Amino acid sequence: MGKKFLLFGLPQIVGNFGCEAIVHGTGAILKHTFPDCEAVYISDGHAKIDRDRLGPSTIVNVDDSAPRFGPRFLARRIMKRVFKKRIFRRPLPARLLRKADCVLSIGGDLYTFADKETTRLWPYPYPIVKDGNAIMDKGVPYVIWCASVGPLENAGENLGILVEHLKRCKAIIVREQTSYDYLTSKLAIKENVYLAADPSYFMDPEPFEESFFTESSDPIIAINMAVGSMIQVYGAGNDNIHRLRDLYLEGISNLLSKLGLRVALVPHQIDDYDFFIDFYSRLCNRYGDRIWLAPKALGAKKTKWAVSKCAGLVSMRFHCALAGFGTCTPTVLVLTKPKGFKLIEDIYGNMDYGLKLTEFSPEALRNKVELLLNNRENIQSTLRASIEKMKSRALYAGQILKEIL
Structure with a gap:
C-alpha cells in the first residue's frame, strides 16, 4: 500500500501561478520518490478550477468535499466578502486526515511575516501554526515542505509559541540556505531541519503557439x-x-x-x-x-x-x-x-x-x-550549474520524507 499525502496550506492555486508551480513540482517529487503514493491537494472551494489547472499529467488529486451549504459555509462566505484580503480556509477534512500518512504544509511563504505587517493583507504565520498544531494533536506527521522560514522576530512575545510549534514538526524542509541558517543558528532548532529547494524546479514548461x-x-x-x-x-x-x-x-x-x-x-x-x-x-x-x-x-x-x-x-x-x-x-x-x-x-x-x-x-x-x-553566456553557464544543484536539492526533499516516515 502506497503512502498517502495531504497537501495543505495554500487555500487555492487558481489565479496564482506560483502556487500552481509548487503543487506541480511537489507531485513530480512525490511520484519519483514514492511511485505508488497518493497525494491529495486540499482546495478551499475551488476544486474543479484547481483540478482543471493541474491537468491530467499530475499524480495530485484535488479534494472537492468543501461544503456548499450550511452555517459554516455561509459564515466563511460572509467573512471572505467582509475581509476581502484575509484568507479563510476550511478545516482539513477529518475523513482524509484519518487516512493520511503525512501532511505537507506546501505554502512557501506561510512561515514568514510581511515587511509591512498588516494582518488584513497577510495574517501569517499564525493561521498555519494553529492548523499545524491541530494536525499534530491528531498524531499525524506534519512537515513544513520546501518553504522559507523567518525571520520571525516580528512575533515579539509570541516568538516562543512559534518556536515551540517548529520543534514539534516532524520535519522542517527549507528551500534556501538562509532559512536553514536562521533556524539552526538563530533559533537553535537543529534536530528536524533539512535543506532542500523549491519544488517548482521540477515543473516542466508547456509550449504553446505564439x-x-x-x-x-x-x-x-x-x-x-x-x-x-x-x-x-x-x-x-x-x-x-x-x-x-x-x-x-x-x-x-x-x-x-x-x-x-x-x-x-x-x-x-x-x-x-x-x-x-x-x-x-x-x-x-x-x-x-x-x-x-x-x-x-x-x-x-x-x-x-x-x-x-x-x-x-x-x-x-x-x-x-x-x-x-x-x-x-x-x-x-x-x-x-x-x-x-x-x-x-x-x-x-x-x-x-x-x-x-x-x-x-x-x-x-x-x-x-x-x-x-x-553577460548572457556567463550567466547561463552559472544557471546551468545552479539549477542542477537546486534540482538535486529539491529531489532530496522526497528522500527526507522516505527516511522519516
Missing part, C-alpha cells in the same frame, strides 16, 4: 511586476506605489525605444492582470507589436515556456523568477522580501542580479537589463 516569439530576431526581455509585493513593502494606498508604476512605465519605454528590445509582460498572478493591462494599453499604441501581454489565465507551465523564449527576465514575483532560473534565462529579481535576497545568493552567489524595489528607477532597470544581455 507568433510574438518567432516573428522577429530582436531580443525579448520579459517583465514581471506584482502589486501585492509593492503593498507589502510600502503599505496599501501609499503614493510610492503610484510613483513606482510611473517609473516602471518610463523604464519599459526606455527598453523599447533606446535599447531596441521587445518586451513581454508576464503576470504571475491573475490579481495583477489589471495592472498589466494598464501598462500594455499605454505602451501598445506607441510600440505596437514590439510589446506583448501574456493571456490572463496562461498558467504556470506556459508562462515558464514563454520566459524560456526570452533573452532575459526582470521579475518581482519569486516563482516567476524561478521560471527564469529553471530555464537558464538570465534573470534579475526585484527584491521585496527577505526570501528574494536568499534566492539570489543561492543562485548567483552574489547580489549583482538583485535590484531592491526601494532603489528602483528607469536607469537602474536599464543597467540591470544591459548587465543581463552583456
Whole structure:
C-alpha cells in the first residue's frame, strides 16, 4: 500500500501561478520518490478550477468535499466578502486526515511575516501554526515542505509559541540556505531541519503557439511586476506605489525605444492582470507589436515556456523568477522580501542580479537589463550549474520524507 499525502496550506492555486508551480513540482517529487503514493491537494472551494489547472499529467488529486451549504459555509462566505484580503480556509477534512500518512504544509511563504505587517493583507504565520498544531494533536506527521522560514522576530512575545510549534514538526524542509541558517543558528532548532529547494524546479514548461516569439530576431526581455509585493513593502494606498508604476512605465519605454528590445509582460498572478493591462494599453499604441501581454489565465507551465523564449527576465514575483532560473534565462529579481535576497545568493552567489524595489528607477532597470544581455553566456553557464544543484536539492526533499516516515 502506497503512502498517502495531504497537501495543505495554500487555500487555492487558481489565479496564482506560483502556487500552481509548487503543487506541480511537489507531485513530480512525490511520484519519483514514492511511485505508488497518493497525494491529495486540499482546495478551499475551488476544486474543479484547481483540478482543471493541474491537468491530467499530475499524480495530485484535488479534494472537492468543501461544503456548499450550511452555517459554516455561509459564515466563511460572509467573512471572505467582509475581509476581502484575509484568507479563510476550511478545516482539513477529518475523513482524509484519518487516512493520511503525512501532511505537507506546501505554502512557501506561510512561515514568514510581511515587511509591512498588516494582518488584513497577510495574517501569517499564525493561521498555519494553529492548523499545524491541530494536525499534530491528531498524531499525524506534519512537515513544513520546501518553504522559507523567518525571520520571525516580528512575533515579539509570541516568538516562543512559534518556536515551540517548529520543534514539534516532524520535519522542517527549507528551500534556501538562509532559512536553514536562521533556524539552526538563530533559533537553535537543529534536530528536524533539512535543506532542500523549491519544488517548482521540477515543473516542466508547456509550449504553446505564439507568433510574438518567432516573428522577429530582436531580443525579448520579459517583465514581471506584482502589486501585492509593492503593498507589502510600502503599505496599501501609499503614493510610492503610484510613483513606482510611473517609473516602471518610463523604464519599459526606455527598453523599447533606446535599447531596441521587445518586451513581454508576464503576470504571475491573475490579481495583477489589471495592472498589466494598464501598462500594455499605454505602451501598445506607441510600440505596437514590439510589446506583448501574456493571456490572463496562461498558467504556470506556459508562462515558464514563454520566459524560456526570452533573452532575459526582470521579475518581482519569486516563482516567476524561478521560471527564469529553471530555464537558464538570465534573470534579475526585484527584491521585496527577505526570501528574494536568499534566492539570489543561492543562485548567483552574489547580489549583482538583485535590484531592491526601494532603489528602483528607469536607469537602474536599464543597467540591470544591459548587465543581463552583456553577460548572457556567463550567466547561463552559472544557471546551468545552479539549477542542477537546486534540482538535486529539491529531489532530496522526497528522500527526507522516505527516511522519516
